[in-house]
Amino acid sequence: MRIIDCNRIALGAVLRAPLRTAMMLLATAIGVGAVLLLTSVGESARTYVSGQFQALGTRLVIVFPGKSETSGSMPGAMPGDVERELTLDDARALERSPYVEMLSPIVVGSMPVSYGGRERDTTVLGVSHDFMAIRGWEIGTGEFLPDVDFDRAPPVCVLGRTVKEELFSEQVAVGKWLRVGSRRCRVVGVLLTEGTSLMIDANEIVIVPVAYAQALFDISGLFRIIVQAPGRGDIDATKRDITEIIKQRHYGKEDVTVITQDAVLATFDGIFDTLTQALAGIASISLVVAGVLIMNVMLVAVSQRTREVGLLKALGATRRQIIALFLTEAFFLASFGGLAGLAVGYIGVFVLELTFTDFTFTPPPWAVAAAFVVAIASGMIFGIMPARKAANLDPIAALAGRQS
Amino acid sequence: MIKLEQLCRNFQVGDQVVHALDHLNMQIEAGEYVSIMGPSGSGKSTLLNALGLLDSPTSGDYWLDGIRTASMDDNELAVIRQKKIGFVFQSFHLVPRMNAFENVELPMVLAGMAPAERQQRVQAALGRVGLEARRHHRPDQLSGGERQRVAIARAIVMQPSILLADEPTGNLDSQSGKEVVDIMEELNRQGLTLIVVTHDPAIGQRAGRQIRMEDGRIASDEKIASVLNA
Numbered sequence: 001m002r003i004i005d006c007n008r009i010a011l012g013a014v015l016r017a018p019l020r021t022a023m024m025l026l027a028t029a030i031g032v033g034a035v036l037l038l039t040s041v042g043e044s045a046r047t048y049v050s051g052q053f054q055a056l057g058t059r060l061v062i063v064f065p066g067k068s069e070t071s072g073s074m075p076g077a078m079p080g081d082v083e084r085e086l087t088l089d090d091a092r093a094l095e096r097s098p099y100v101e102m103l104s105p106i107v108v109g110s111m112p113v114s115y116g117g118r119e120r121d122t123t124v125l126g127v128s129h130d131f132m133a134i135r136g137w138e139i140g141t142g143e144f145l146p147d148v149d150f151d152r153a154p155p156v157c158v159l160g161r162t163v164k165e166e167l168f169s170e171q172v173a174v175g176k177w178l179r180v181g182s183r184r185c186r187v188v189g190v191l192l193t194e195g196t197s198l199m200i201d202a203n204e205i206v207i208v209p210v211a212y213a214q215a216l217f218d219i220s221g222l223f224r225i226i227v228q229a230p231g232r233g234d235i236d237a238t239k240r241d242i243t244e245i246i247k248q249r250h251y252g253k254e255d256v257t258v259i260t261q262d263a264v265l266a267t268f269d270g271i272f273d274t275l276t277q278a279l280a281g282i283a284s285i286s287l288v289v290a291g292v293l294i295m296n297v298m299l300v301a302v303s304q305r306t307r308e309v310g311l312l313k314a315l316g317a318t319r320r321q322i323i324a325l326f327l328t329e330a331f332f333l334a335s336f337g338g339l340a341g342l343a344v345g346y347i348g349v350f351v352l353e354l355t356f357t358d359f360t361f362t363p364p365p366w367a368v369a370a371a372f373v374v375a376i377a378s379g380m381i382f383g384i385m386p387a388r389k390a391a392n393l394d395p396i397a398a399l400a401g402r403q404s
Numbered sequence: 405m406i407k408l409e410q411l412c413r414n415f416q417v418g419d420q421v422v423h424a425l426d427h428l429n430m431q432i433e434a435g436e437y438v439s440i441m442g443p444s445g446s447g448k449s450t451l452l453n454a455l456g457l458l459d460s461p462t463s464g465d466y467w468l469d470g471i472r473t474a475s476m477d478d479n480e481l482a483v484i485r486q487k488k489i490g491f492v493f494q495s496f497h498l499v500p501r502m503n504a505f506e507n508v509e510l511p512m513v514l515a516g517m518a519p520a521e522r523q524q525r526v527q528a529a530l531g532r533v534g535l536e537a538r539r540h541h542r543p544d545q546l547s548g549g550e551r552q553r554v555a556i557a558r559a560i561v562m563q564p565s566i567l568l569a570d571e572p573t574g575n576l577d578s579q580s581g582k583e584v585v586d587i588m589e590e591l592n593r594q595g596l597t598l599i600v601v602t603h604d605p606a607i608g609q610r611a612g613r614q615i616r617m618e619d620g621r622i623a624s625d626e627k628i629a630s631v632l633n634a
Binding site for chain 2: 001005009012013016307308310311312313314315316318320321395396399
């Protein structure tokens with residue numbers, strides 16, 4: 001029997017039983033569609049989260065005081081928690097490294113700020129001039145902190161948008177003197193940037209020079225140092241160099257933790273890959289169910305066409321030919337179902353995109369290929385039993401319409 | 405040519421063994437017109453199934469055109485059926501979703517024959533049963549007589565040496581039955597061995613050789629020099 005004839009006969013059997021074919025199509029289509037949809041959702045979550053991290057800057061390296069022993073608690077979360085603090089001198093030493101393009105020491109605390117009769121508690125962030133460039137923040141009016149030595153503490157500040165509005169309303173803030181705790185400083189700029197990143201809400205802050213913040217909070221240590229590496233490829237070297245420099249300065253003790261954006265990103269990537277695969281696995285169950293349905297429908301087809309099988313045997317069809325005919329039929333059912341499933345899946349993705357405009361939904365190519373292949377494979381595997389059953393029929397009994 | 409030697413076919417029915425064919429000896433020459441008659445349960449259908457290689461005998465030998473079939477496996481038997489034996493059944497056994505052309509083409513499709521040759525042979529076979537004009541009709545669009553004629557076209561399209569007909573007129577009115585018998589007899593006159601199983605004496609008595617079966621044995625085997633066979 002020629003392959004083309006085998007296909008033609010099987011296709012004829014598929015097309016001449018439209019109800020049966022439609023049922024199979026639906027079952028397989030739901031399975032394939034489910035895989036596409038669920039993996040799209042997983043992939044979308046991954047893209048969203050890694051997008052958020054990318055926005056932080058991929059050349060970012062963060063230095064914490066204290067050695068992280070476990071991945072549990074954040075080191076240096078509590079003041080006095082560590083044996084040796086990070087200092088401005090450490091920051092100045094790091095700045096000389098060829099693997100550090102720029103850096104900013106960070107001190108964070110909470111203080112009441114007031115202007116005129118208005119007062120509120122707000123987060124005070126002590127940083128250096130380069131902080132802006134490292135974080136990619138933008139100034140709305142005025143300018144950012146001056147580019148001075150870390151030690152110097154000119155009494156100037158930059159306001160987040162909410163703080164500016166609450167204290168100054170519609171008035172011009174730049175040039176005014178603000179009271180911060182027990183000190184006074186002049187407003188030099190207002191941020192344009194909004195939103196939260198690295199756990200700091202850009203709307204709700206007052207930014208001051210780092211030495212000014214240290215004086216304000218009466219501390220000598222630093223909360224963090226954020227460093228920008230010269231290039232993405234230098235991040236490992238930057239990390240090593242920072243660790244080495246701090247170790248030398250801290251009498252041989254490696255008492256800082258250096259984390260990179262990539263490490264965090266890789267962790268999240270891993271988590272979301274696993275999530276997507278788990279979703280694909282769950283959805284694959286429906287493909288197996290579709291396979292079982294194909295088996296049942298093929299069994300019905302074999303019993304409905306018992307006489308036909310008997311005739312084929314009388315006409316000289318071999319066992320292999322009969323198996324080939326029924327398997328080809330199962331193949332057509334499964335692959336048409338798979339194609340319909342791709343259509344269902346992509347329509348579903350399109351609907352998701354329209355519904356959740358903030359996210360992009362794209363089924364990962366491996367999931368599309370796997371769903372289609374698994375659909376066909378499951379149809380074929382579950383088609384084997386009915387096909388063998390047909391091939392094993394006794395010709396005389398089959399011609400008489402009996403199955404044994 | 406068909407030769408049966410001590411052919412037995414036993415069936416187990418409950419505790420009893422039924423000898424459907426009981427040490428049968430028989431020889432049928434090429435081109436003969438044989439009818440097999442007998443009451444129900446006489447073994448005539450079992451004989452036809454054995455001759456058609458659809459059933460394997462319990463013991464004994466069956467030689468078809470000098471080939472010993474007893475030692476053959478399923479696949480070899482399928483090939484012999486395909487090349488040497490044409491079947492005509494009481495209930496036609498046409499594939500309902502295929503038209504006349506496709507039904508006649510089916511044995512050649514299974515044999516893997518090239519489409520051009522298939523086309524030519526289907527035309528010729530449908531021509532011989534007078535149904536060229538109905539080639540695109542599906543079985544449900546054909547009368548009973550026409551369906552059986554399509555089945556005959558299918559049976560002869562592989563140019564077999566034997567045509568086995570099992571109650572070929574059983575589901576037909578007398579007019580259609582006569583047409584079907586006429587076609588088969590015409591094929592026999594052109595050299596095809598024709599074996600008809602029937603319990604209708606009117607059909608059976610047309611054959612040049614009439615075999616009567618009883619209890620799995622041949623009760624009588626008469627050669628009649630009729631006008632038909634002259």
